[in-house]
Amino acid sequence: MQARPDPHDLLVILRHGPHGSSWLKEGLDAALVAAAFGQRVALLFMGEGVTALVRDQQVGPLGQKGTAPTLEMLAMYDIETLLVDAPSLAQFGLSPEALMLEVTCVSSEALPALLAGQRQVLTF
Amino acid sequence: MLLHVLNRSPATSRVYQQALAAMSPDDCLLLVEDGVQGALPQQVRYFAELEGRLFALKEDLAARGMLGHCAGEVQVVDVDGFVLLTEEAERTVSWF
Numbered sequence: 001m002q003a004r005p006d007p008h009d010l011l012v013i014l015r016h017g018p019h020g021s022s023w024l025k026e027g028l029d030a031a032l033v034a035a036a037f038g039q040r041v042a043l044l045f046m047g048e049g050v051t052a053l054v055r056d057q058q059v060g061p062l063g064q065k066g067t068a069p070t071l072e073m074l075a076m077y078d079i080e081t082l083l084v085d086a087p088s089l090a091q092f093g094l095s096p097e098a099l100m101l102e103v104t105c106v107s108s109e110a111l112p113a114l115l116a117g118q119r120q121v122l123t124f
Numbered sequence: 125m126l127l128h129v130l131n132r133s134p135a136t137s138r139v140y141q142q143a144l145a146a147m148s149p150d151d152c153l154l155l156v157e158d159g160v161q162g163a164l165p166q167q168v169r170y171f172a173e174l175e176g177r178l179f180a181l182k183e184d185l186a187a188r189g190m191l192g193h194c195a196g197e198v199q200v201v202d203v204d205g206f207v208l209l210t211e212e213a214e215r216t217v218s219w220f
Binding site: 015046047085087108111112113115116118120121123 | 126139142145146147148149151215217218219220
């Protein structure tokens with residue numbers, strides 16, 4: 001049986017945490033813009049990026065908005081495929097249940113095939 | 125085949141681990157900018173699993189005075205070689 005083709009046009013890999021830099025925000029912006037133009041977008045949280053999904057995030061010490069509100073809007077943009085690199089999650093002692101959104105874990109064995117099967121990949 | 129492009133030194137950044145974790149068995153890795161430090165014999169061990177699929181950009185090696193210091197298993201390519209690699213690859217993925 002042939003593997004089903006991946007239904008997504010774009011995979012955005014997010015590898016930075018919230019607040020420390022603008023990489024995460026820019027990656028999310030790229031995903032939202034692509035989705036607004038009708039692209040089917042999947043997100044992969046990897047490395048430090050998994051901390052973007054921690055619950056109860058707040059504004060920064062100077063009132064900076066952070067990225068949690070953007071993550072809560074993803075469903076409105078039909079971005080519903082949220083993937084998390086399982087080893088990265090373990091590295092931060094997080095479990096999928098402890099995250100603010102429902103995610104699908106990707107094992108280290110499955111990761112290369114995930115990338116190989118994408119039409120487009122952007123890393124942030 | 126995907127071409128993965130890494131611009132961070134394995135001596136200072138663990139991003140190379142993300143690149144390796146995402147690579148399929150026939151993918152290639154090109155070291156550019158500070159990434160070319162990984163081509164030094166003392167650093168190349170991080171990429172041991174890539175035998176035959178590890179490249180480093182000549183111009184960035186030359187700029188850093190490292191052109192003659194590469195480990196033997198690293199294939200040095202110039203910018204034209206970089207273009208050829210991107211042509212052979214289905215897509216490129218950047219790691220930074």
